[in-house]
Every structure is written in structure tokens, then in C-alpha cells.
Amino acid sequence: MAKFTRKNAWDQNGTFDNPDLLWYAKAVGVMQSRALNDENSWWFFAAMHGEQMGGSEFPNWNVLPGLPNVPTTPLPDTATINKYWNQCQHQSWYFAPWHRGYLIALEEQIREAVISLGGPADWALPYWNYLGPDDQYKIPPAFTEKNLPDGTLNPLYVTARYGPKNNGNIYIEIPPISEACQGNTIYTGSNSSTSLPGYGGPETKFSHDGRVSGNLESNPHNLVHVQVGGQDGLMSDPDSAGLDPIFYLHHCNIDRMWASWNVKNHNPINPMWLGGPALYGEREFIMPLPNNKAWVYTPGEMTSLARLDYTYDDLAPTTAPLLEKTLSQRLTKLGAKSVVTETLQEQNMNLGSNSELVGANAGQVQIDGSGIKTTVKLESSSWKNVPNSLMKASASSLPDQVYLQLENVKGTKDANILKVSVNHQLAGHVSLFGLRNASHNDGHNAGNGLTFILNITEIIDNLYINNKLDIDSLDVTILPDNAIAADEKITVGRVSIYREEQKL
Template sequence: MLSRRKFIAASGATLALSLVSPKKASAQSLRLRRDLTTMAPNDLFFQQYAEAIARMHQLPERDPRSWRNQAIIHANFCPHGTLDFLQWHRHYLTFFEQICGQLIGEPNFALAYWNWSNRRGRIPEPFFADNPLNVEFWNDPSNYNSSNWGPINTVGIRGLTENIGVQDFRGGDVFTEDEIERIRRNSNFNLFSAELEGTPHNLGHVLLGATNSSPPFGHMYNGLSPLDPIFWLHHCNVDRIWAEWQAAGNTTPSNSTEYNRQFVNAEGDLVRVTANDARDFTAMGFTYETTLSDLTSPIVLTLEGTELDAPLGFLPEFFASADVGVQELGKADNTEVSQVDTATSISVQANNLLTNLFGSHTFRTNSFLGTPRIAVEGDRILAVLKNITPPSATDDAIVVEIFVNCPYLSATTPSNDPHYAGTFSFFGQHKQGMGKPEFVIDITDPLRYLAEKGLLVDNLVNIQLLPLAVVPEGRKQASFKVETIEIIRA
């Protein structure tokens, strides 16, 4: 008899049940957003996007569609660390995309997404050539005082070159396809959104903008980040991952937040939309290469690449036995301030850790021929970092690596160490009037490693925070404090 424990191994093998895709709008009626990193250098997209940027720069200063005024929308209104982070930015991208199409006379113009997981996250060469795609081509000033961000003083430079991608930096593992897929498997919207924003989104902004150890930073580091043409394609990738999560059958909860007169349409008219209006991306007129599929498939059971036959009566019993929902396992408070190159350890007593670590849960995926499926994997254990006092706006740019129960942790401990869990960074967290941020880190892999070695003692989990300067040769002056850590099963 095939038992549940034998079927779902701790290695993360999955059982998958295909779902019939709902009928989608015709692809011919939608603007198609493609992968920037797979485009040929002579792809028409580069020419059209450069033309749109140039035309925006030529618009009168009073025109709300101008390049600078579009960036000011972000500085004045963008939400970060909130439950409508994804919705607001989807509207922002879509109206910008329509403005581009209007100005160049191409109503079907579509933005592209910068796929961090391909080519080690390198930005294509046209964005470094002497043309409108290069942020240095324009030398746009920031010098703006926003009620949302406060004073903004950034410059038109980037921390990447055509030969260096985001995966080449410390913490760059968060941009790999494996890590992105790990985030997509979280069926809880709040946790999914927090992970997506706090890790690849934030880190992308910081690595591109932190060209120096201390201010002034590049535009991507602060509220006027849309002055860099790569901003829009960075956020297109964030939106693409959300769209894939949605296409798999996951549900974005209702959010009635209104964005009244924050955005302008292609004609430059102020519009009124809500967060709920952003939940259906096809209704907004666009889709992605990765969300186009009308395929259906039979029930497939997969265990490490091997197709197995299973009695139909086994499936309801299996899904019923898979744990669902989020459960708090433990919580601890902290008073220590974290400093660059120095680890801060916060001990959390996690109840029934081993039982929850090797349980199972369902999630939704469309990884089989693009067709939505229900799948089962081992439970994930997450650390939720709460009530954080972030670095000040004048501190050095940092990334924060998370380790678990590492007895020899130092600033030189590599991110391929088995105690390593993940990385986050701060972007927008020091905005004026913003509440204290939270970050979500998946600590499952180091916990399973410790369990296999017999090193999980008394359900005690030591979450270790290691801040590192993005530019190691700098001042290394930055500090923050995490007041509370919760360990949850999801």
C-alpha cells in the first residue's frame, strides 16, 4: 500500500492533479509582455521603448505623461510593505505602457519583463549603449522632496554592467528560478506578496542603485527609481510572477483601496481605480508569454520524475490528510541592534517543530505544460521578521543574510552554507509616515539539514541576522533592529 509518508518525501517531491484552465481572452486581443533577456539585440522592442522614453522627455514640463512626472507618481504615492503593493504597481505599469504606445503610435506596444533568473540576471547590452535606454544618457536629476519619501537626491548611474548580473552579487541566489518557484508555491497571498517584495524586488532595487557605499546612490535606490528605464522592466517581472501565481489558481483577496487621481491614462487624463481593479490582468489588456496556455492534461502523479499509478480512492484521502493553513509555532522578542558584518542571534522556541517540518500541504502550480494543477509538497517553515526599525536614509546600502543555528557564522560565511536560509534588503522602508516593515524568510532547508544531522535540540531555532555592505570597501555604517520574530508553518 502506498502510504502518505512514503509518497511525499522530505526532499519536496510533489503530487500533482491537473485542473481545466478557465477560458481566457484571445491572445490576439492582449498586449504580450515578453522576456527581455531572450530578445535579439535587433528586436523591435528596444527601438520602440527607446523612442517612447525620448518622446516622454520631449513633453512639456506640465504634461503629466512626461518622464519626470511619471517618476514623481511613484515618489508621491507608491505603497511598499503593504497588502496592495502588487496591485498599485500593476496599475502603474499598465498606464505607463499605454502612454508609451500612444506616444509612439503603437497601441499594441507592450513592456518586457527583466527575467532575473536567466543569464544570471544580466541586463541586455542596449541598456548600456549610448541611447535613451541608458540611465546615464539622460542624466536626469532627482532633487525632489516627496511627502511620501522625504528629500530624494539620487543620480543616473547603475550598479550593474552588461557583464555583471544580479546573481553575481552576495545574496544573488534569491533571483534563481528555484527561489522564485519557492515563492510562487506559497498559496497565502499575504506571505507570497511579502516574500516577493522583500527579497527579489527589494534586492534588485538596492543592487542596481547602490553604486557607492553611501549616498548619493543611483536612481533605483530611492523613490524616483522610475527615472531609470530598467525600473519598469524590473517591476514587470515582479508582476509576471504574480500573474503566474494567479494563473495557477491562487486567489488574491479583495482590497477596496482607492487610487483616486494618482495615475493618468494615455491621453494624460487623471483616472480613478481601485486595488480590486488590478486583480484580473487580462481584463487590463495584457498577458505574459508564461501565462498563455489553453492546454489541458490528465491526472499525473509525479515522484522525482517517475510517473506512478495510484488508485483513485487514494487521492481524496491524500488531500484530506495534507495539512493546510498557517500555524504559529513560536515567537520571540529582541532588543539587540544589528550592525554591519556582525551577526545578531534571536532564539525562538518552536513547538512541535519536527512534526510540522515533515508534514505536507497543497499548493497550486501551472508548471506542467502551463496547465494549472493542485500539488502537494512538504510543509514550509517560515520566519516572519516584524516591527523592524530600518536603517536611516543616510546609512550605507546593505543586504541582510539569514542563517539558522550556525555555530561558526561570520561575515565570510558563504551563502551556499547549509545553515543559510535567504536574504532580504531594505527599499522604501524609511519612507515618512510608514509603519514598521516586515520580512518573510523560508527557513525550511537549513532546518531539514539540521534535523537530518540530529542537530535540532529542544525545538530551539536560532535565527541569525548578518548585515553586509553592498559595497564592501565603504564605511560599513548601517544599523537596524528586528523587535519580533515569529516561526510559522505554511
């Protein structure tokens, strides 16, 4: 039996009547009382996820408004910074395991503070199940109170937390946020129930800021960050997100979703995933623990909750069972009569291995406050393979998947969500969380920006069924969720369409 059980933050209506939240608040206060260069401080842990200490614009720590009062001195020595800071994994197949280790390390720090204050020795991080029933889409009220029950300042209260409408009302909009990724069946790659690049993300090396997010990271993770933070809120940028105490409850829920997914599905067995980027000769995953201990861990060591001695009070899907559009259902919709066996559901296709570019727009476009509309010209000799595959669809001749890509998206702000439509049909929403770092020339991504992959197969199927697939172009509309300031520039390098051949 696990020693520690993580429970729903909305127990006792998400107030300080929930002892897990009250002890969390008090212990966060203990960690916040320590200096920036203390490896056991709140600020040090936030900097391990990401930090910006200099400059005059958000998310630089010296200009963040109100509470908490964020220090920028004294800095640790250079060796300590290089060892611990700026190591979070994004747009990477290491996203889930790195953050699991990060949560465990923070949890140990908080638990030690809880015990020192007279709290329970089995305290564990609660999770914010924003996809749960009733009011759970709202931030737990304990995070909006300025004071604790004893009248002292509430360490969970944050000034720079603005919400999806930038009015201070913090909640999660459903949709677009969903748990659709939980219907995936493979961690990396694609199959009939898993869109590229897979549940956990594309194969990468050490990736503090990368290019393409996995499906769990895309939705709900990235979308929740931006909706909670809002414009210039702590949660909206990776370099300030770890300063907000709600960050860890959000990631606790992401970790719970991964654990729930693992009940039926499997993580990679590739040695380079199991061993982590240290096998490439790159940075190891390392966390400071209480009593000046350093903990080095690998993704392979993060795969079993039992071995890590904790669990969750609920690992069931957070909503009613997902209505998965299986390959059999798709074939029936396309008029095929064959029955598909379950073995096809487990087929793994690597990113790009079976993909062909079938169309692109004229080039870079800039998104302003009113959005943009662009035309993707389809190359006839390649595009014809798509309707041909739909016409011949059967269990022995699988129909193509079709993807829309927004390539090399660059910008200076992360706090926005883009709504993408194809021929007036919704293709999906993408969060710009991580955009600023991915656009820096000196980052891991060499300034190439983010690339978003949207599965538009259902849209193409609908066009085919309605005899509207004899076309030479597709119209793509991109609308920002929030206003774009005049001095803020968001560009899309190219809008492209790919077909993915599904092989038996």
C-alpha cells in the same frame, strides 16, 4: 485575442535591433522632453511612484548625477500632487495590482508617443526576464549604449546605475535572486508550500511604505532593485526608481510572474482587496492617461489580462519546473509514513494567527561593515513544542513551521542586501529596498522600519534529524552584501524565532 502582447526585451539579443526597445527609447525621449508639471511627462510618472525634491543627499532629485537630467521645477499645484504623486504600494497586498495599473498607464503614454513618431499602434512594453536562459541575467545592451543608432543621445542610458558590485557592470546574481515564490499556492497567509506572509503580501490598507513584503515582492522584486541600482543608484530607492527606464521592464517581468502564477493560483476574494483602499476611505488608485484623462482603478479590475486587452508572449515558468518541497516530502524526511492529500496544500493560515514567539535575542543590534552575530535565547516551555511536533509528525498531526524575524530594521540607505544564517546554515537574503522611507517617523509605517520573515523550517528539520535540536539557543549571523559607510546606521530592533502551528 489580446490587442497588445508584451515580449522579451532580449529578443534580437537585447539590442536596438529589437524594435520594441528602439521605439521605447525614442518615446521615453518624448516624455522626457515635457515639463515636470505635465501629467504626461516622464518625471511626473516617476513622481507617482515616489519622489524627493528637496535636500542635498540621495535620492533627492536635485543631486542625482549625470543622465537623465532630472528637473525639480516647475511643480504641479498642491491638489495635483496630492492626487497623483507618492502612491506606489509596497509591503502590501496591493503591491501587484497597483503596479499593474501603473504599467498600463505608462504604456499608454509611451504608445501614444510611439505612434506620433510613426511607430506601430500595437506597441507594448517589453519585459526583462533576468531569470531566463543564457545571458538574460544581464541588463539588455540597449540600456548601456550612450547613443541611439542615429547618433542621438540614448534616453535609456542612466549614469546612476551601478550594479551589484557598484562597478557599473549591471547584472542579476542568481542566487540569491530566484523564482521560488512561484511555488506558493496562496496569495496571503501560509500553508505547507507558502511561507508567511504569502505570495502577494500581508493584508494592509493604503501602504506607500509598509512593514512586511510579500514573497513576490521580497524575491525577486526587492533584490533586483538593489542589485541594479547599487550604492546611490536610481533603482535602489523607491523615490528615484521610476526615473530609470529599466524600472518598467523589471516591473513588467514581475507582472508577468504574477500572471503566470495566476494560471494555477488565485487572487484574494476579500472585498477589501478587490475594492482597494478607497473602501477604507483612503486614497484611490488613479493614473493620468493621454488627452488629459484620469483613470481610477481597483485591484479587482487588475486580475484579468484578457479584460485589460494585453498578454505576454510567454507565461511559462522562467526556469525548469521548481523542485517544490511538499508537505508529503517533508513528512517522509521526518520519518512519517502517512500520505498527505492535496487538500492540505490549499489550507490558508493568516499572518500570526497560529504563531507563537519561542525565542528572541537580547535586543537591538547595529550592523556594521563586518556584520553581526547574535544569540537568540529559546524559551524552553514554548520551544519544546517544536521538537515534539516534529517527533509526532504525520498527515493527521502536521509539524510546525519555524520562522526567523528581523524586526524593526531601520536605516538611512536602501542599497544593501543582508545575508542571514542560522547555526552556520543559510537562512536567506533580504533586500533593504524601502528601508529609508519605512524608517521615517512621518511615513505610513510611523518609523517602525521593515520586518523580514525568513522560513527556517528546513534548518530546524536538519537539526532535528541530526539529533541537534536539544538546544537552548540559536546563533544568527547577519552579513551585509556591500560596505556600510561610517555615517550610515542600520539597526535591527530584535531578532526573534516563531513557531507556526499547522492545523488541519
